[in-house]
Amino acid sequence: MIRAVTIKDLVGVDIRGYHLNRLIGTGSYGAVYESSAGSERIAVKASIRASDVLNEAAALQRMYYYEFIPKYFFHD
Numbered sequence: 001m002i003r004a005v006t007i008k009d010l011v012g013v014d015i016r017g018y019h020l021n022r023l024i025g026t027g028s029y030g031a032v033y034e035s036s037a038g039s040e041r042i043a044v045k046a047s048i049r050a051s052d053v054l055n056e057a058a059a060l061q062r063m064y065y066y067e068f069i070p071k072y073f074f075h076d
């Protein structure tokens with residue numbers, strides 16, 4: 001279980017093999033972290049409630065086949 005005071009306090013936590021190195025910024029629905037697994041670096045967006053990011057995830061899913069969309073995945 002991940003224990004954090006707020007969604008902005010996840011630096012140092014490991015999620016699905018990715019280490020959350022640095023808080024990049026926050027928005028209305030969560031916080032975004034610069035994260036890594038070996039040499040791979042990705043942005044991880046964390047939200048307290050999955051429903052907060054479902055619309056965004058659905059929009060990204062629709063754009064999945066366009067070349068400019070970066071690699072991503074969504075899980076709860």
Ligand SMILES: Nc1ncnc2c1ncn2[C@@H]1O[C@H](COP(=O)(O)OP(=O)(O)OP(=O)(O)O)[C@@H](O)[C@H]1O
Nearest residue numbers: 024025026027028029030031032033042043044045
């Ligand atoms: N994929 C990404 N790569 C790098 N930085 C990102 C990425 N996504 C978001 N960020 C950074 O994290 C910040 C917060 O992003 P987030 O998506 O949570 O909110 P937002 O879109 O800026 O605001 P809101 O959700 O209120 O419209 C952004 O302002 C941006 O600086």
